[in-house]
Amino acid sequence: xxxxxxxxxxxxxxxxxxxxxxxxxxxxxxxxxxxxxxxxxxxxxxxxxxxxxxxxxxxxxxxx
Amino acid sequence: xxxxxxxxxxxxxxxxxxxxxxxxxxxxxxxxxxxxxxxxxxxxxxxxxxxxxxxxxxxxxxxxxxxxxxxxxxxxxxxxxxxxxxxxxxxxxxxxxxxxxxxxxxxxxxxxxxxxxxxxxxxxxx
Numbered sequence: 001x002x003x004x005x006x007x008x009x010x011x012x013x014x015x016x017x018x019x020x021x022x023x024x025x026x027x028x029x030x031x032x033x034x035x036x037x038x039x040x041x042x043x044x045x046x047x048x049x050x051x052x053x054x055x056x057x058x059x060x061x062x063x064x
Numbered sequence: 065x066x067x068x069x070x071x072x073x074x075x076x077x078x079x080x081x082x083x084x085x086x087x088x089x090x091x092x093x094x095x096x097x098x099x100x101x102x103x104x105x106x107x108x109x110x111x112x113x114x115x116x117x118x119x120x121x122x123x124x125x126x127x128x129x130x131x132x133x134x135x136x137x138x139x140x141x142x143x144x145x146x147x148x149x150x151x152x153x154x155x156x157x158x159x160x161x162x163x164x165x166x167x168x169x170x171x172x173x174x175x176x177x178x179x180x181x182x183x184x185x186x187x188x189x190x
Contacts (some may be wrong), residue, residue, distance in 0.1 A: 019166040032123060041122050 002061040006034045008052045023047055067117040077107055136178065144171040 009019050009030075016034075020027045025044065032038035040048065049056040065073075081104030087099035108184070112119070150164030 020118070024118055026118050026124065029121050029123040038123055041075060 001039045002063060003033060004037055004059050004061070005030070005048065008054065008059060012052070019051075022028075022051055065111070065114045065116065067115060067119060070111060070115045070117075072118070073111045074108065077104055081107075088099065129165075136174070140171055140174055140178075143167045143174075147171055 003020045009016070016027050016030045019056075023030075023044070024047075029038065033040055045056050045060060049059055052059065057060075081100055084100045085097045088094070088100060144167075147164050147167030147170075150160045151168060154161040154164065
């Protein structure tokens, strides 16, 4: 699953560390999500969407 | 406590406890080794409790569960094959018969534990 996490993070001028703290996860998890190496759980995806005040579908792109 | 400080403490505690346990084993004082292990575990627990940064999350849990499962399956395969192998060859190598029984029963016990925990978590998560 692709995502635009890096784009949204850049739009708000946040570092990976700051975003990780805001979401309550490790910086390594943010790095893994941005590199498409890890798909977050539904709860974390909702937290990310809420954090950026966006819809989940705007941030995460599901490709079949 | 910051995460970097915690990681430094963790290395220090691990190294110290390891060295002390090795010294205790050399001195043939197993009680001391056991006490060092318990103390090291407690110390690690209290140090980790004071870390205010996030050290574990869903991703680390996923990695740990996958690594544990692979380690258990690999170990189970090896001890099963070894155990059955030693018992099959008990006429040729009678001195290894006890080891074969130990390995085989250990494999059965591990399977029993795995089945039990699998059933428990299967019920817990619907």
